[in-house]
Amino acid sequence: MRVYFDYNATTPVTPEVTQAVLEATNESFGNPSSVHHFGQRAKAALDEARSALAALIHADPSEVVFTSGGTESDNFALRGAVDALAPIGRRQLVASAIEHEAVLNTLKALARRGWRITLIPVDATGIVDPERLKTLVTSETALVSVMHANNEIGTIQPISELAAVAHEHGALMHTDAVQSVGKIPVDVHALGVDLLSLSAHKFNGPKGVGVLWIRRGTRMQPTMTGGKHERNRRAGTENVSAIAGLGVAARLATAKLDAEAARVAGLRDRLEAGVLAAVPGTAVNGARDRRVPNTTHISFDRVEAESLLIALDLEGIAVSTGSACSSGTLEPSHVLRAMGLPTHRTQNSLRFSLGLFSTEAEVDHVITVLPRLVEKLRGLTKKTTSVSVP
Numbered sequence: 331m332r333v334y335f336d337y338n339a340t341t342p343v344t345p346e347v348t349q350a351v352l353e354a355t356n357e358s359f360g361n362p363s364s365v366h367h368f369g370q371r372a373k374a375a376l377d378e379a380r381s382a383l384a385a386l387i388h389a390d391p392s393e394v395v396f397t398s399g400g401t402e403s404d405n406f407a408l409r410g411a412v413d414a415l416a417p418i419g420r421r422q423l424v425a426s427a428i429e430h431e432a433v434l435n436t437l438k439a440l441a442r443r444g445w446r447i448t449l450i451p452v453d454a455t456g457i458v459d460p461e462r463l464k465t466l467v468t469s470e471t472a473l474v475s476v477m478h479a480n481n482e483i484g485t486i487q488p489i490s491e492l493a494a495v496a497h498e499h500g501a502l503m504h505t506d507a508v509q510s511v512g513k514i515p516v517d518v519h520a521l522g523v524d525l526l527s528l529s530a531h532k533f534n535g536p537k538g539v540g541v542l543w544i545r546r547g548t549r550m551q552p553t554m555t556g557g558k559h560e561r562n563r564r565a566g567t568e569n570v571s572a573i574a575g576l577g578v579a580a581r582l583a584t585a586k587l588d589a590e591a592a593r594v595a596g597l598r599d600r601l602e603a604g605v606l607a608a609v610p611g612t613a614v615n616g617a618r619d620r621r622v623p624n625t626t627h628i629s630f631d632r633v634e635a636e637s638l639l640i641a642l643d644l645e646g647i648a649v650s651t652g653s654a655c656s657s658g659t660l661e662p663s664h665v666l667r668a669m670g671l672p673t674h675r676t677q678n679s680l681r682f683s684l685g686l687f688s689t690e691a692e693v694d695h696v697i698t699v700l701p702r703l704v705e706k707l708r709g710l711t712k713k714t715t716s717v718s719v720p
């Protein structure tokens with residue numbers, strides 16, 4: 331049995347999405363900017379997808395800008411806003427310490443251009459406190475960026491409260507909703523944001539396509555310059571095939587959202603309870619009552635996460651660590667560090683993220699296999715320790 335519990339990394343596409351991508355590739359091949367029949371057919375495919383996506387996030391289709399994915403949307407949000415706001419003297423950007431690299435590394439690049447960057451800490455459960463934001467935002471703040479749901483631990487941030495603080499000081503509010511769209515209800519107006527990033531491959535759509543939602547009237551400079559595509563906001567001929575796939579994925583997500591959220595939460599809770607009961611020395615990281623329904627992040631005492639990940643992979647089970655391996659050294663996750671977890675917990679934790687095709691049989695299989703692997707690895711650690719410490 332092969333089990334894929336790494337839906338936060340990416341998701342499998344549904345047969346309907348594959349079909350839509352194929353059809354658009356073959357039949358809507360015209361350039362959507364062309365005036366003739368072929369162009370208008372491709373434009374109709376874009377319009378259809380734009381409406382479907384707008385419905386998923388309760389937005390107006392005219393505010394939807396197609397991009398090449400979550401990374402570009404985050405770059406566009408930050409760089410487009412700062413380019414528009416620099417002339418009015420706002421030189422500070424505020425973001426949470428647990429943002430995705432697409433935001434954090436863009437901020438680093440902007441810091442090199444002279445922008446003042448302030449990171450908001452999170453509490454031990456991975457949540458940003460709006461009261462803390464109040465102490466950091468000033469009349470010089472151009473933009474506040476806080477992710478809706480975290481990709482590692484799944485925690486959901488109080489975006490509408492944070493947006494209210496940003497707006498009190500005249501700053502724009504951006505949220506990276508890449509990990510929440512398609513998993514929980516997302517309503518751009520209820521969130522109160524000005525800019526929202528999302529990515530199709532996190533909700534059973536194709537890779538390399540996403541959206542930046544821009545509230546009408548928001549001052550933004552395009553970061554991709556060229557033709558007049560996407561109402562002058564993002565130049566370049568649209569990826570019609572992938573966008574058609576995104577549209578179908580959005581329709582599916584809208585139709586199934588509540589039922590799927592409940593089903594997947596049931597599976598995740600079964601997995602979590604099963605693992606905690608079957609494996610001693612385990613604990614869940616992050617707020618358990620404020621997270622997306624598909625994610626659990628569990629630490630395993632006296633186990634190296636990478637070793638457990640590989641052992642699971644050899645058994646056909648795909649999960650993820652929160653860590654990124656850079657230049658041969660294992661970097662502890664910046665998310666777990668920001669939560670103040672002790673070093674050993676930043677190195678012994680695994681993320682299990684479920685989704686549309688996950689089943690109870692898969693969950694039960696993992697609960698059966700995992701205790702044996704953990705026991706084996708703990709046995710090895712004991713032996714190594716007894717050799718090195720005579």
Ligand SMILES: Cc1ncc(COP(=O)(O)O)c(C=O)c1O
Nearest residue numbers: 399400401430432481508509529
């Ligand atoms: C929170 C978050 N933001 C941004 C991204 C980047 O999205 P993409 O892979 O579409 O560039 C990801 C992907 O892992 C993510 O989880």
